[in-house]
Amino acid sequence: MESTDKLTDTNAILAYLYETFPACFIAEGDTKPLKIGLFQDLAERLADDSKVSKTQLRVALRRYTSSWRYLKGVKAGVQRVDLDGNDCGELEQEHIDHAQSTLKESQDKAKAKRQAQAPKTAKKPVKKMAAKPRPAVKKDKPAVAVVAAPVVNLVPAKMADLSTNQRVNVKLGASPVAGTITDIKKEDVHVQLDSGLSIKVRVDHILL
Numbered sequence: 760m761e762s763t764d765k766l767t768d769t770n771a772i773l774a775y776l777y778e779t780f781p782a783c784f785i786a787e788g789d790t791k792p793l794k795i796g797l798f799q800d801l802a803e804r805l806a807d808d809s810k811v812s813k814t815q816l817r818v819a820l821r822r823y824t825s826s827w828r829y830l831k832g833v834k835a836g837v838q839r840v841d842l843d844g845n846d847c848g849e850l851e852q853e854h855i856d857h858a859q860s861t862l863k864e865s866q867d868k869a870k871a872k873r874q875a876q877a878p879k880t881a882k883k884p885v886k887k888m889a890a891k892p893r894p895a896v897k898k899d900k901p902a903v904a905v906v907a908a909p910v911v912n913l914v915p916a917k918m919a920d921l922s923t924n925q926r927v928n929v930k931l932g933a934s935p936v937a938g939t940i941t942d943i944k945k946e947d948v949h950v951q952l953d954s955g956l957s958i959k960v961r962v963d964h965i966l967l
Contacts, residue, residue: 766810772819775810782844784823790832792839792854793824794847804842827865833858913966920967921948928966929958935966 766772777786785791794800798820802813823829833855838846913928913935921927921943928935929950938952947959 764810765812767815769815769819769822772811772815773823776819776823780842783840783842790823790826790829791844792829792833792837792850794839794841797841800842825861825865827862830858830862830865915963916965916967918943918946918962921962921965929960930964930966 766775773784774786776784783791783793783797798817801816801820805811805816833850835850835852835855837850839848839850841847916927921940923940923942925940926937927940927950928937929952936952936954938950938958940948941951941957942949946961948962948965949957949959950965951957
Protein backbone atom coordinates (compact mmCIF):
# COMPACT_ATOMS: atom_id res chain seq x y z
CA MET A 760 0.00 0.00 0.00
CA GLU A 761 2.29 2.68 -1.24
CA SER A 762 -0.39 5.33 -1.71
CA THR A 763 -1.39 7.35 1.32
CA ASP A 764 -4.26 9.16 -0.40
CA LYS A 765 -7.29 8.85 1.88
CA LEU A 766 -10.58 7.83 0.26
CA THR A 767 -13.44 10.18 1.12
CA ASP A 768 -16.08 9.30 -1.47
CA THR A 769 -18.47 6.57 -0.27
CA ASN A 770 -18.63 4.90 -3.69
CA ALA A 771 -14.84 4.81 -3.85
CA ILE A 772 -14.69 3.19 -0.43
CA LEU A 773 -17.27 0.58 -1.45
CA ALA A 774 -15.25 -0.16 -4.58
CA TYR A 775 -12.20 -0.64 -2.33
CA LEU A 776 -14.13 -3.07 -0.10
CA TYR A 777 -15.35 -5.04 -3.14
CA GLU A 778 -11.74 -5.43 -4.23
CA THR A 779 -10.27 -6.15 -0.80
CA PHE A 780 -12.98 -8.51 0.56
CA PRO A 781 -14.69 -10.01 -2.54
CA ALA A 782 -16.04 -13.03 -0.60
CA CYS A 783 -17.88 -10.70 1.79
CA PHE A 784 -18.84 -7.58 -0.18
CA ILE A 785 -20.48 -8.45 -3.50
CA ALA A 786 -20.17 -5.79 -6.22
CA GLU A 787 -22.92 -7.18 -8.52
CA GLY A 788 -25.75 -9.68 -8.27
CA ASP A 789 -27.08 -11.27 -5.09
CA THR A 790 -25.42 -10.22 -1.85
CA LYS A 791 -24.87 -12.16 1.38
CA PRO A 792 -26.04 -10.98 4.83
CA LEU A 793 -23.09 -9.74 6.86
CA LYS A 794 -21.93 -11.12 10.18
CA ILE A 795 -23.24 -9.25 13.23
CA GLY A 796 -20.39 -7.09 14.54
CA LEU A 797 -18.64 -7.11 11.16
CA PHE A 798 -17.75 -3.43 11.51
CA GLN A 799 -15.36 -4.21 14.37
CA ASP A 800 -13.66 -6.91 12.30
CA LEU A 801 -13.42 -4.48 9.40
CA ALA A 802 -11.96 -1.69 11.52
CA GLU A 803 -9.34 -4.03 12.98
CA ARG A 804 -8.39 -5.44 9.56
CA LEU A 805 -7.93 -1.95 8.12
CA ALA A 806 -6.48 -0.32 11.23
CA ASP A 807 -3.13 0.20 9.52
CA ASP A 808 -4.65 1.17 6.18
CA SER A 809 -4.19 4.89 5.63
CA LYS A 810 -6.72 4.97 2.80
CA VAL A 811 -9.85 4.75 4.98
CA SER A 812 -11.06 6.02 8.34
CA LYS A 813 -13.52 4.39 10.74
CA THR A 814 -16.05 7.15 10.08
CA GLN A 815 -15.98 6.64 6.32
CA LEU A 816 -16.10 2.85 6.75
CA ARG A 817 -19.22 3.17 8.88
CA VAL A 818 -20.91 5.36 6.23
CA ALA A 819 -19.99 2.94 3.43
CA LEU A 820 -21.20 -0.06 5.45
CA ARG A 821 -24.54 1.67 6.11
CA ARG A 822 -24.91 2.45 2.39
CA TYR A 823 -24.22 -1.19 1.47
CA THR A 824 -26.63 -2.72 4.02
CA SER A 825 -29.48 -0.30 3.22
CA SER A 826 -29.46 -0.93 -0.54
CA TRP A 827 -32.42 -2.78 -2.10
CA ARG A 828 -30.01 -5.40 -3.41
CA TYR A 829 -28.76 -6.22 0.10
CA LEU A 830 -32.21 -6.08 1.77
CA LYS A 831 -33.62 -8.53 -0.81
CA GLY A 832 -30.84 -10.98 0.13
CA VAL A 833 -31.84 -11.00 3.81
CA LYS A 834 -34.21 -13.99 3.76
CA ALA A 835 -34.86 -17.28 5.48
CA GLY A 836 -32.35 -20.08 5.07
CA VAL A 837 -29.44 -17.78 4.16
CA GLN A 838 -26.19 -17.77 6.14
CA ARG A 839 -24.42 -14.64 7.34
CA VAL A 840 -20.76 -14.33 6.27
CA ASP A 841 -17.60 -12.81 7.72
CA LEU A 842 -14.93 -10.81 5.87
CA ASP A 843 -13.51 -13.98 4.33
CA GLY A 844 -16.89 -15.34 3.23
CA ASN A 845 -17.15 -17.96 5.99
CA ASP A 846 -20.66 -18.85 7.21
CA CYS A 847 -21.57 -17.37 10.59
CA GLY A 848 -25.04 -18.79 11.26
CA GLU A 849 -28.52 -18.39 9.81
CA LEU A 850 -30.54 -15.19 10.02
CA GLU A 851 -33.04 -14.71 12.83
CA GLN A 852 -36.67 -14.08 11.85
CA GLU A 853 -36.78 -10.64 13.48
CA HIS A 854 -33.83 -9.55 11.32
CA ILE A 855 -35.55 -10.88 8.19
CA ASP A 856 -38.79 -9.06 9.10
CA HIS A 857 -36.92 -5.81 9.74
CA ALA A 858 -35.08 -6.04 6.41
CA GLN A 859 -38.28 -6.70 4.43
CA SER A 860 -40.08 -3.86 6.23
CA THR A 861 -37.22 -1.47 5.45
CA LEU A 862 -37.22 -2.57 1.81
CA LYS A 863 -40.97 -2.04 1.41
CA GLU A 864 -40.80 1.41 3.00
CA SER A 865 -37.97 2.46 0.70
CA GLN A 866 -39.73 1.14 -2.41
CA ASP A 867 -43.00 2.86 -1.44
CA LYS A 868 -41.19 6.18 -1.09
CA ALA A 869 -39.61 5.76 -4.52
CA LYS A 870 -42.99 4.88 -6.05
CA ALA A 871 -44.68 7.90 -4.45
CA LYS A 872 -41.97 10.16 -5.83
CA ARG A 873 -42.52 8.82 -9.36
CA GLN A 874 -46.29 9.23 -9.09
CA ALA A 875 -45.87 12.82 -7.90
CA GLN A 876 -44.09 13.63 -11.16
CA ALA A 877 -46.57 11.75 -13.39
CA PRO A 878 -49.46 14.38 -13.44
CA LYS A 879 -47.16 16.93 -15.07
CA THR A 880 -46.91 14.90 -18.26
CA ALA A 881 -50.60 13.92 -18.17
CA LYS A 882 -51.73 17.52 -18.62
CA LYS A 883 -50.14 17.96 -22.06
CA PRO A 884 -52.81 16.14 -24.18
CA VAL A 885 -55.55 18.36 -22.70
CA LYS A 886 -54.02 21.48 -24.24
CA LYS A 887 -53.98 19.90 -27.71
CA MET A 888 -57.66 18.92 -27.48
CA ALA A 889 -58.72 22.43 -26.44
CA ALA A 890 -57.45 23.94 -29.70
CA LYS A 891 -59.66 21.80 -32.00
CA PRO A 892 -63.01 23.72 -31.74
CA ARG A 893 -61.52 26.81 -33.45
CA PRO A 894 -62.54 25.90 -37.07
CA ALA A 895 -66.19 26.47 -36.08
CA VAL A 896 -65.55 30.23 -36.17
CA LYS A 897 -65.03 30.09 -39.93
CA LYS A 898 -68.59 28.83 -40.47
CA ASP A 899 -70.03 32.16 -39.27
CA LYS A 900 -68.23 34.24 -41.93
CA PRO A 901 -70.57 33.51 -44.90
CA ALA A 902 -73.55 34.93 -42.94
CA VAL A 903 -71.71 38.22 -42.44
CA ALA A 904 -70.94 38.43 -46.17
CA VAL A 905 -74.65 38.07 -47.07
CA VAL A 906 -75.75 40.89 -44.74
CA ALA A 907 -73.07 43.18 -46.12
CA ALA A 908 -74.41 42.91 -49.71
CA PRO A 909 -75.89 46.15 -51.08
CA VAL A 910 -79.69 46.42 -51.16
CA VAL A 911 -80.16 48.05 -54.60
CA ASN A 912 -78.93 51.07 -56.49
CA LEU A 913 -81.52 53.64 -55.31
CA VAL A 914 -82.03 57.03 -56.95
CA PRO A 915 -84.01 60.08 -55.76
CA ALA A 916 -87.68 60.00 -56.87
CA LYS A 917 -89.65 62.67 -58.70
CA MET A 918 -93.22 63.53 -57.79
CA ALA A 919 -94.41 62.48 -61.23
CA ASP A 920 -93.08 58.98 -60.64
CA LEU A 921 -95.01 58.42 -57.40
CA SER A 922 -98.47 57.00 -56.81
CA THR A 923 -100.57 55.63 -53.94
CA ASN A 924 -99.79 52.03 -52.84
CA GLN A 925 -96.38 52.24 -54.52
CA ARG A 926 -93.44 50.49 -52.82
CA VAL A 927 -90.64 52.94 -52.10
CA ASN A 928 -87.65 53.50 -49.85
CA VAL A 929 -87.49 56.42 -47.47
CA LYS A 930 -84.17 58.00 -46.66
CA LEU A 931 -83.98 57.96 -42.86
CA GLY A 932 -80.57 58.33 -41.27
CA ALA A 933 -77.80 56.29 -42.86
CA SER A 934 -79.93 53.47 -44.34
CA PRO A 935 -83.11 53.64 -46.50
CA VAL A 936 -86.25 52.12 -44.96
CA ALA A 937 -88.82 50.29 -47.11
CA GLY A 938 -92.50 51.21 -47.05
CA THR A 939 -95.68 51.85 -49.05
CA ILE A 940 -97.10 55.23 -50.13
CA THR A 941 -100.57 55.76 -48.57
CA ASP A 942 -101.24 59.36 -49.71
CA ILE A 943 -99.67 62.21 -51.68
CA LYS A 944 -100.50 65.83 -50.91
CA LYS A 945 -98.63 68.48 -52.88
CA GLU A 946 -94.95 68.13 -51.84
CA ASP A 947 -95.68 65.79 -48.92
CA VAL A 948 -95.74 62.06 -49.27
CA HIS A 949 -97.36 59.83 -46.60
CA VAL A 950 -95.60 56.47 -46.23
CA GLN A 951 -96.53 53.41 -44.16
CA LEU A 952 -93.15 51.87 -43.24
CA ASP A 953 -92.76 48.09 -43.06
CA SER A 954 -92.05 48.54 -39.37
CA GLY A 955 -95.65 49.78 -38.92
CA LEU A 956 -94.76 53.43 -38.47
CA SER A 957 -96.57 56.07 -40.61
CA ILE A 958 -94.54 59.14 -41.60
CA LYS A 959 -94.84 62.21 -43.81
CA VAL A 960 -91.77 63.19 -45.83
CA ARG A 961 -90.89 65.45 -48.74
CA VAL A 962 -90.42 63.96 -52.15
CA ASP A 963 -86.66 64.45 -52.01
CA HIS A 964 -86.54 61.82 -49.21
CA ILE A 965 -88.12 59.16 -51.43
CA LEU A 966 -85.80 56.73 -53.23
CA LEU A 967 -86.63 54.37 -56.03
